Every structure is written in C-alpha cells, then in structure tokens.
Amino acid sequence: MRNGANNQVSDMNALQHADLNWNLLRVFYMIGKEQGITKAANRLGLSQPSVSNALQKLETQLDCQLVYRDSRSFELTVHGDKIFQECRDIFHSAERISILVRDAEEEERGRVSYQIISDLVSPMLDELLRLYHHRNPSVTFQSEVSNSQAIVRSIQQGRASLGFCLLATPLVNLPSIRLFREEFRVFCGAEHPLFGQETVSLRDLQREPFISFACATEGMGLEPMSVLREGTRIGNRINGLSTNIEEIRRMIVAGLGIGILPLTSARDDIRRKDLWPLKIADEPIGADVYLVHAPFEKLTPSERKFVETAQELLALYPDID
Numbered sequence: 001m002r003n004g005a006n007n008q009v010s011d012m013n014a015l016q017h018a019d020l021n022w023n024l025l026r027v028f029y030m031i032g033k034e035q036g037i038t039k040a041a042n043r044l045g046l047s048q049p050s051v052s053n054a055l056q057k058l059e060t061q062l063d064c065q066l067v068y069r070d071s072r073s074f075e076l077t078v079h080g081d082k083i084f085q086e087c088r089d090i091f092h093s094a095e096r097i098s099i100l101v102r103d104a105e106e107e108e109r110g111r112v113s114y115q116i117i118s119d120l121v122s123p124m125l126d127e128l129l130r131l132y133h134h135r136n137p138s139v140t141f142q143s144e145v146s147n148s149q150a151i152v153r154s155i156q157q158g159r160a161s162l163g164f165c166l167l168a169t170p171l172v173n174l175p176s177i178r179l180f181r182e183e184f185r186v187f188c189g190a191e192h193p194l195f196g197q198e199t200v201s202l203r204d205l206q207r208e209p210f211i212s213f214a215c216a217t218e219g220m221g222l223e224p225m226s227v228l229r230e231g232t233r234i235g236n237r238i239n240g241l242s243t244n245i246e247e248i249r250r251m252i253v254a255g256l257g258i259g260i261l262p263l264t265s266a267r268d269d270i271r272r273k274d275l276w277p278l279k280i281a282d283e284p285i286g287a288d289v290y291l292v293h294a295p296f297e298k299l300t301p302s303e304r305k306f307v308e309t310a311q312e313l314l315a316l317y318p319d320i321d
Contacts (some may be wrong), residue, residue, distance in 0.1 A: 110138065167292075187278065206236070253275060
C-alpha cells in the first residue's frame with residue numbers, strides 16, 4: 001500500500017509540475033534577472049502587487065520558497081537560483097527560436113530587385129550573385145535593364161532600391177559603393193572608312209556622325225559619352241540615339257556612325273572584325289561602376305544582406321573586376 005501511495009503522490013507532483021504556468025515562470029525569470037520585484041514590475045509593465053502575487057502563486061505551485069525578500073534585501077534561495085537558471089535557458093531558447101523563425105520566413109519571402117545598365121560584364125558581379133544565392137537560396141531575384149540616369153532617378157524617387165550604374169563620382173544624396181572600373185572605346189563598323197586604321201586624328205573624328213546613349217544627351221553626365229564629348233568635342237553631330245547598348249552596337253556595325261561601347265562587351269565583335277576600336281588618346285576611356293542603393297534603413301532585410309555581401313567581397317578582393 002505504501003508503494004502505491006508513493007506512486008500516487010509522485011504522479012500528482014509530475015502532473016502539478018507539467019501544468020506549470022509559463023506566465024508565472026516568465027515573471028519569476030524577470031524577478032531574478034532584474035534582482036527585485038519593483039524592477040521586474042517596471043520591466044514587464046505590471047503593478048508591483050501583480051508581480052508579488054505571481055511569485056506567491058509559483059511558490060505555492062512548486063511548494064518551495066524561491067526568494068528571500070524583505071524591505072532591505074533581495075536574494076534567490078538555492079531552489080530559486082536553480083529554477084532561475086533553467087528559466088534563463090528556456091527563455092533564451094525561445095528567443096532563438098523566434099529569431100530562427102523570423103529569418104526563415106524572411107528567407108522564404110525575400111526578393112532582391114535591382115536595375116542594371118545593359119551588357120555589364122563583370123566577374124565581380126557574377127561572384128556577388130553566386131555568393132548571395134549560396135547563402136540565401138530561397139531569395140528570388142528580379143532584374144530590370146535601364147540606363148544610369150534612369151536608375152539613379154528611380155532610386156531617388158523611391159521606385160527602386162538597388163541599381164548598378166555608371167557614375168563619374170559618388171552621389172551626394174544616395175549611398176554609392178564603387179565596384180570596379182569599366183573600360184570603353186570608340187568604335188566604327190566594317191563599312192566605315194576609318195576601319196582598320198591604327199591611328200586617327202582627333203580632327204577626323206570630330207567630323208564624324210556619332211551614335212550615342214540617349215541619356216548622354218540629356219544633361220545628367222553619368223555616361224562616359226558625356227565625358228568624351230566634353231573633353232574632345234567628339235559627338236557633336238548625333239546620327240543615332242538609343243538607351244539600349246545592343247541597339248547602339250547595331251547602328252555602329254551598320255555604318256551609321258562611330259560610337260562608344262564597353263570594351264568587354266565588344267571583344268567578340270572585334271574578333272569577328274565587325275567593329276574596330278579607334279585610338280584617340282593615350283589615356284583609356286572609362287567609367288566607374290557603382291552599386292547605388294536607397295538609405296540602409298529603407299532596404300528590406302534581403303536587400304541589406306545583398307549590400308553587405310557586396311561590401312564583404314570588396315574587402316576580401318579589392319582588385320576584383
């Protein structure tokens with residue numbers, strides 16, 4: 001009979017402890033953490049009598065004293081300290097679970113949308129996308145091709161958050177991360193009389209009709225074409241305009257005029273002898289490619305991670321193109 005009675009009491013105690021009120025445990029955890037009932041009440045936004053009452057209920061349920069308390073001192077009992085340590089582990093784990101769930105939800109729903117200039121060839125950009133996807137495989141990407149001027153305007157007006165564009169200098173009113181330098185050349189097509197000539201005078205080029213990026217004629221001065229026109233007075237007579245680099249290439253190849261293109265995107269045309277690079281100066285023509293983004297606090301978590309990944313790559317590989 002005695003064993004049966006003991007088992008009954010043990011079952012009752014197990015049931016009693018299994019029915020522990022998590023709110024009471026949380027109140028006690030805050031009492032131990034703040035080392036006082038008044039401080040715990042302030043932290044929890046409860047009245048002091050409510051916190052004292054919760055402590056008494058927990059002590060009754062556990063059938064042990066948890067806190068030595070009087071008007072001048074506060075101290076956890078031996079039982080109280082052990083239970084506080086358990087509560088700390090429990091609630092820290094609960095916080096970690098909340099963070100994991102939040103991050104998982106963000107990863108599942110995340111999207112990185114960016115605008116980019118056309119035909120941008122870059123191992124650095126390729127590695128940025130690869131590394132980010134490796135770390136965040138559930139985040140989706142959306143890319144829109146535009147010109148530098150339109151990209152900057154979209155971000156300034158809040159219609160876009162991220163953009164890869166050409167800038168002469170960093171922007172004052174938007175964060176601008178310099179990624180690498182892109183080289184440009186002036187080209188002519190196979191039917192052009194200057195095709196194949198090793199040296200061409202600046203005066204000859206100044207007379208030639210030019211195929212230009214449309215944004216380079218609109219006064220913002222973001223494209224290398226603008227710098228070229230200011231420094232050499234080449235391209236004063238525009239014979240073709242486009243915001244798309246492939247269309248500019250098509251017009252140059254067709255012989256409508258000379259024009260400026262990124263060297264990396266024109267290598268195959270040079271090899272096929274569809275285009276010819278015209279040397280007009282000892283200094284190469286180039287422009288810096290920047291990752292421009294909205295203020296950090298306005299970016300989504302996925303977009304912030306993307307910007308941080310770009311900064312990490314630049315720190316690790318400062319010479320990557």
